Amino acid sequence: MKVRFAPSPTGPFHIGGARSALFNFLLAKKEKGTFLVRIEDTDLARSTKESEENIKAALKWLGMNWDEGIDVGGDNGPYRQTERLDIYKKYVDQLIKEGKAYYCYCTEEELDKEREAQMARGETPKYNGHCAHLTEEQIEQYKKEGRKPTVRLRVPLNQTVAFDDMVRGHIAFESNGIGDFVIVKSDGIPVYNFAVVVDDHTMGITHVIRAEEHVSNTPRQLVIFDALGWQAPTYGHISLILGADKKKMSKRHGATSVDQYRQQGYLPEALVNFLALLGWSPEGEDELFTMDQLIEQFSMDHVAKNPAVFDIDKLNWINFHYMKKLSDEELYELCLPHLQAAGYAPQSPSADEKAWLMMLCTCVRDHVSYGAQIVDQVKMFFTDSIEEDQEHAADIQAVKDEDTYKTVVAAFKDKLQAMDQVTPGAVKAAIKSIMKETKLKGKFVFMPIRVAITGQMHGADLNYIVTLFGKDKTAARLEAALA
RNA sequence: GGCCCGAUGGUCAAGCGGUUAAGACACCGCCCUUUCACGGCGGUAUCGAGGGUUCGAUUCCCUCUCGGGUCACCA
Numbered sequence: 001m002k003v004r005f006a007p008s009p010t011g012p013f014h015i016g017g018a019r020s021a022l023f024n025f026l027l028a029k030k031e032k033g034t035f036l037v038r039i040e041d042t043d044l045a046r047s048t049k050e051s052e053e054n055i056k057a058a059l060k061w062l063g064m065n066w067d068e069g070i071d072v073g074g075d076n077g078p079y080r081q082t083e084r085l086d087i088y089k090k091y092v093d094q095l096i097k098e099g100k101a102y103y104c105y106c107t108e109e110e111l112d113k114e115r116e117a118q119m120a121r122g123e124t125p126k127y128n129g130h131c132a133h134l135t136e137e138q139i140e141q142y143k144k145e146g147r148k149p150t151v152r153l154r155v156p157l158n159q160t161v162a163f164d165d166m167v168r169g170h171i172a173f174e175s176n177g178i179g180d181f182v183i184v185k186s187d188g189i190p191v192y193n194f195a196v197v198v199d200d201h202t203m204g205i206t207h208v209i210r211a212e213e214h215v216s217n218t219p220r221q222l223v224i225f226d227a228l229g230w231q232a233p234t235y236g237h238i239s240l241i242l243g244a245d246k247k248k249m250s251k252r253h254g255a256t257s258v259d260q261y262r263q264q265g266y267l268p269e270a271l272v273n274f275l276a277l278l279g280w281s282p283e284g285e286d287e288l289f290t291m292d293q294l295i296e297q298f299s300m301d302h303v304a305k306n307p308a309v310f311d312i313d314k315l316n317w318i319n320f321h322y323m324k325k326l327s328d329e330e331l332y333e334l335c336l337p338h339l340q341a342a343g344y345a346p347q348s349p350s351a352d353e354k355a356w357l358m359m360l361c362t363c364v365r366d367h368v369s370y371g372a373q374i375v376d377q378v379k380m381f382f383t384d385s386i387e388e389d390q391e392h393a394a395d396i397q398a399v400k401d402e403d404t405y406k407t408v409v410a411a412f413k414d415k416l417q418a419m420d421q422v423t424p425g426a427v428k429a430a431i432k433s434i435m436k437e438t439k440l441k442g443k444f445v446f447m448p449i450r451v452a453i454t455g456q457m458h459g460a461d462l463n464y465i466v467t468l469f470g471k472d473k474t475a476a477r478l479e480a481a482l483a
Numbered sequence: 484g485g486c487c488c489g490a491u492g493g494u495c496a497a498g499c500g501g502u503u504a505a506g507a508c509a510c511c512g513c514c515c516u517u518u519c520a521c522g523g524c525g526g527u528a529u530c531g532a533g534g535g536u537u538c539g540a541u542u543c544c545c546u547c548u549c550g551g552g553u554c555a556c557c558a
Contacts, residue, residue, distance in 0.1 A: 008558045043557055108556070115555090124485045125554065150556050168488070177486055177554090185556040192558045216487060216553040239489080239551085246550065277507085281496055285506045304496075307551060311494045314508045324521090366521050435517065446518025458519050 001033030002206050005059075005066070006196070008040045009051035012257035013058045015310070016211060016241045016249065019275045023238055024209045025064045026276070026298040033206075037069035038079040038199060042189050047082075058258040062268045063291050076203040081195050088190040088198055091228060092151055092183065100227045101183060103149035104131040105142035126179025127152065151184035153194075153227060161219040166209070166236030167303045173219040181220060193217055197224040200233055209236040209300075212307070236300055238279055239307040249310055265334055265371015270319035278308045288321055320369035331365055332358045335374045342375045344382050356468070363464035377460070381468055386455040386477065399451045404440060406482055408448040411438065413478040422471050424463035431462070452481035 005021040007013070021037075028035035037059065041047035056071065068074035078084055095101035104127075115125045132154065134142075142149070155178045162172035183194040190198075200208065215237050225232040243253030255261055261271055269290065276294050277287060281302050289297065326334065336357070339345035345357055364377040380387070388396055399405065415430035416422070435445050450462055453474060459465065466474050 006558095010558070040558065046557075104556095111556085119484075122484060148556095165488095171487070173486070182556050187556080189556090191556070196558090211552095212488070213552055214558095217558090219487095237488085242551080244494085248551075277495065279495090281506095283497095285497095287495090287507050302497090306489050308496090309494060311508065314495065317508055366519095432517090440517095442517030444518090450518065456519085460520075462518065 001028065001031040002036060002204055003028045003033060003209060004036040004038060004069075004200070004203065004205050005064075006038045006040050006199070007055050008043060008046075009048055009055060010043060010046040011051055012259060013051075013055045014249075015256055015258060015261070015275070017055075018058065018062060018258050018271070019241065019278060020209060020211055020238065021059060021064055022062070022272060022275050023236075023280070023303070026295055027207065027209060027300065028067075029295040030298045034067045035064070036074070036079075036203060036205070037066040038081070038203070039070050040081050040192065040195065042081050042192060042195055044082070044187075044189065054259060058262075061262060062258070062272055081199070082189075084195070084199070085189070087202065088184075088195055091198055092190065092194075095153065095183075095227055096151065099154070101151050101153050102132060102134075102180075103139070104152045104180075104182070105134070105139070105147045105149050106130055107147065124177055126177070127181065129180060132180060148186040150182045150186050152180040153183050153224060155180050155223055161222050163218060163222060163232070163235055165215075166207070166234060166300045168215075168237060168305055171215065171218075173216075175219070175223065178219060178223065183224070193220045194224060197221050197228070197230075201225070201228070201230045205233050207234045207236065209238060212237045212239050236303070238303060239305060241278060242307050242309045244309060246307075246309060253310070254312070263372075265338060265373070266315070266319050267322045267334075270315065270322040273322075274315045274318050277314075278310070279304045288318065316369040323365070323369065328358055328362050332361050334371045335361045335368075338372045338375050339378070342382075344375070344378060359464065360468055363460045363468060367460060380454055380456075386453075386480070388455040389457060392457040395457050396451055396455070399447045399457075402444065402448065404438065404444060405448045407438065408434060408440065408445055409452045409478055409481050412449050413475060413482070416466070416471060416475055416478070419471065422467050422474075424461075424467050427463040427466045449478075453477045 003024040005024050007017055007021075025035050027033070037056075039052055041052070052070075059066070066072060068076070068079075070079040073079075092101065096103075110130075111127075114128055114130075118125045118128075131149075131152070156175055159175040160172050161175050161178075162170060164170050181193070182191055184190050199205075218235060218237075222232055241249045243249045245253075247253075249256055255264065258271070262268075272291055272294070273287075273289055276289065276298075280298070281304070282289070282297050283302075323331065323334075332354070336345060336349075339357065339360075340347060346353060349357060360378055360381065361374065364374060367377050368374045411434045412430065415434065416427075419426050419430070431445055431449070435441065438445070446462060447457070450456065450459065450465075453462075453465065453469065469477070
């Protein structure tokens with residue numbers, strides 16, 4: 001078995017592309033086959049080197065290293081389509097010689113006009129065969145006019161083009177609906193559908209897993225395979241990823257590129273795990289898997305046909321799970337860039353600063369499901385004023401209205417002033433003794449202090465919050481609460 | 484509009500003629516924690532509609548509806 005992932009380097013690496021790559025990767029590894037990566041850059045205008053690098057980096061970041069293809073090499077290179085032009089030319093020439101393809105001199109304006117006319121008549125727009133049987137004289141005439149021809153494939157009429165899809169089952173199209181389509185553009189570069197066929201065949205691809213949007217391309221590719229006398233690979237079309245409004249996931253749905261998730265502080269293991277669960281379901285009841293476990297469990301039988309809505313809540317939950325496994329040091333590494341971006345951490349922290357920042361990260365880790373989220377959680381440590389949580393305003397007021405509110409706050413302030421050093425342990429002891437002295441139980445001691453210092457009903461461990469603020473800042477806040 | 488694909492809770496989904504219709508996220512409740520969270524336990528909630536086939540349809544067939552994809556000298 002040999003599968004491939006063939007991205008076009010025309011922009012940010014989309015999350016859907018990552019999922020296609022993942023399913024190919026998983027299948028290849030599961031079947032002990034080969035995972036090949038090739039670059040489809042025949043769109044000269046939109047392809048960029050930067051995008052190619054971005055895609056390769058993202059693939060590696062996600063843990064999908066390829067066995068053959070771009071950069072790593074192999075027996076079937078080159079693996080960038082623009083470097084394979086002579087290979088395509090050979091087969092185009094062959095098709096023309098055999099009369100299976102022909103030059104078309106129609107201009108884009110002429111084609112546009114014809115298409116509009118067909119649409120107006122309610123017909124399926126397709127090439128009308130204008131240049132299918134040109135005479136020598138006509139060809140000479142067009143050449144004299146300086147027209148640059150495209151090459152079209154003669155698509156046989158009255159045939160059923162069908163294939164058995166690994167996820168969708170039998171799918172059939174009528175060849176009459178296709179029309180002679182362009183396989184080489186007027187600039188001499190083959191069109192995607194043609195290059196794909198030549199590559200898939202010459203590279204020995206046996207199975208193609210790609211997104212559902214390619215279903216309607218498949219009959220065209222099948223017709224090319226047929227014209228060339230080759231056998232087509234087995235296809236599997238996976239459904240699309242949708243936004244919350246059930247429309248194809250796009251920019252307006254938020255982050256759509258792998259890089260954006262990386263930048264937001266998501267872990268590659270989490271993204272892989274999440275993507276795998278979008279459209280594929282495991283046998284058992286567990287849903288948390290490492291890449292190796294996914295490979296072990298993966299099967300095309302359990303790939304869903306219907307499109308899936310991208311659920312950020314679930315991604316966050318999975319990411320939270322993987323973040324829990326991080327050591328304090330790793331957590332700090334993940335969060336530091338975000339703290340720096342927010343101006344909460346210096347570019348190169350000293351040992352003391354690092355120790356404080358690490359405690360900061362550890363303190364709020366139960367409330368952070370991806371790196372960038374830490375900024376919100378620690379905001380209060382970097383502002384002088386207390387921002388009260390509006391959503392729980394009533395609860396906060398209730399705490400303040402408690403008869404013992406000021407008693408507790410004042411008592412804690414005294415204990416704090418008396419401390420030699422503020423540490424989580426010291427704070428804990430202080431709170432404990434207040435409970436003993438006032439005979440108040442947990443909540444009635446913790447909440448007044450929490451509200452006075454943070455203005456929130458929820459949050460991280462109070463002992464650490466106080467320690468992080470330090471004696472002076474905490475005292476000032478307690479003071480303000482008493483006023 | 485033509486062609487193609489799809490339809491189980493709010494979301495991801497299992498199911499493949501007979502089930503009390505799994506599980507996960509989210510939500511709600513309880514327990515734990517002398518606070519908050521984490522964690523544990525439990526709960527609410529789903530077969531798009533109508534026809535068939537069948538002793539019996541979520542499951543098979545048809546129609547409708549809805550959703551999506553695609554109709555390029557883009558991939």
